[in-house]
C-alpha cells in the first residue's frame with residue numbers, strides 16, 4: 608500500500624477576482640449559467656497534501672484499468688496516476704495520432720510501459736462494440752473502468768447512429784461499454800466502475816419525451832442532462848451490482864483547466880479563457896479519479912457521488928429511482944441491436 612498525502616480539498620474563492628469578467632463573458636444567454644457554475648467558489652477545489660485526514664492509494668500492480676477520453680485532460684492525468692501505481696492501463700482515444708502522443712507521454716511520465724492505446728469513438732455504438740471486442744481479445748481481466756470521456760456541444764449534432772451526440776457520447780457509449788465489459792469486471796472482482804459527472808447535472812431532469820433534443824436543443828441543457836444521466840446510471844448500476852464485488856461510483860472532478868469546451872465559440876470561449884488561471888490543473892483533479900480507483904477504504908463503497916475528495920449529495924432528481932430505471936430501459940433499447948449481436952456472437 609502506498610500512503611499518499613491526504614487530498615484535503617479546500618474551496619478556492621475565485622468569484623471576487625473574476626466577477627467583472629463574468630458580467631461581460633457571462634452575458635451570453637444560456638451559457639451564462641454555465642459560466643456562473645464554473646465560477647462558483649464552492650465548486651472550485653484545490654488539493655493540499657499537507658493537512659487533514661489520512662488517505663491511501665493501493666498499489667495497482669497486476670490490476671488492469673481502462674480509461675476513456677484519456678488522450679487529454681483529466682483522463683490522461685488519471686492514466687498517468689494509475690500507471691505510476693503500477694497498473695496496466697488501456698487508454699482510449701477517438702483519434703489515433705492524439706492517442707499515440709498521449710501514450711508516449713503517459714509511459715514517459717509514469718515510467719510504466721504497460722500502457723496501451725485503443726482507438727474508439729464513444730459516440731458510435733459500433734465503435735464501442737469494436738472496442739469491447741478488442742479489449743476482450745487481449746485482456747481477460749478488468750479491475751477498473753473509468754468512464755471519463757465527455758463533450759459539450761453548443762449546437763445539436765447527430766451521430767452516425769442518428770442520436771444526439773452529447774447524450775450518445777457522455778451517456779450511451781459509456782452505458783454500452785460498461786454492459787459489454789460487465790462480465791469481465793465481475794470475473795475480476797473486486798473491481799470498480801467510475802463515471803465522471805459534473806456539477807452541471809444540477810437543476811436538470813431527463814426529458815424522456817425529447818431525449819435526443821430534436822424538439823429543443825441547448826448545449827448547456829444537453830450537457831447537464833447527460834451528466835445527470837451519468838449519476839442516474841451509476842446509482843442504478845450500483846443497485847444491480849450489489850453482492851457482485853463490482854462497485855459503481857461517480858464524481859465531479861472540480862473546475863479543471865483542460866481542453867474541455869474547446870468547441871465553444873463566442874462569449875463562452877472568452878469566459879473559459881478568462882477563468883482558466885483560476886481553475887484546477889488536470890493533474891490535481893485526476894487524483895480524485897485515481898483515489899476512487901485505488902483506495903482500499905473505498906473497496907466496498909458503491910452508489911455514491913464524490914466531490915472535493917469526499918462523499919457528497921448529488922441533486923434531488925439524481926436519486927429518482929424511477930427515472931434511473933426508465934433511463935436504463937431506454938438505454939438498453941437504444942443499444943439493443945448491439946447487445947443482441949454481441950450475445951449472438953458469444
Ligand SMILES: NC(=O)c1ccc[n+]([C@@H]2O[C@H](COP(=O)([O-])OP(=O)(O)OC[C@H]3O[C@@H](n4cnc5c(N)ncnc54)[C@H](OP(=O)(O)O)[C@@H]3O)[C@@H](O)[C@H]2O)c1
Pocket residue numbers: 675676677678679680681682699700701702705727728729730731755756757758776803804805806859860861862863864865866867868889
Ligand atoms: N474540465 C472541467 O472543469 C470539468 C468539470 C466537470 C466535469 N468534467 C468532466 O470531466 C471529463 C473529462 O473532461 P476534461 O475536462 O478532461 O476535458 P477534455 O480534455 O476535453 O477531455 C475529454 C476527453 O473526452 C474525449 N472524447 C470526447 N468525445 C469523444 C468521443 N466521441 N469518443 C472518444 N473520446 C471522446 C476527448 O477526445 P478529443 O481530444 O478527441 O476531443 C478527450 O480525450 C468529462 O466527462 C467532463 O464532462 C470536466
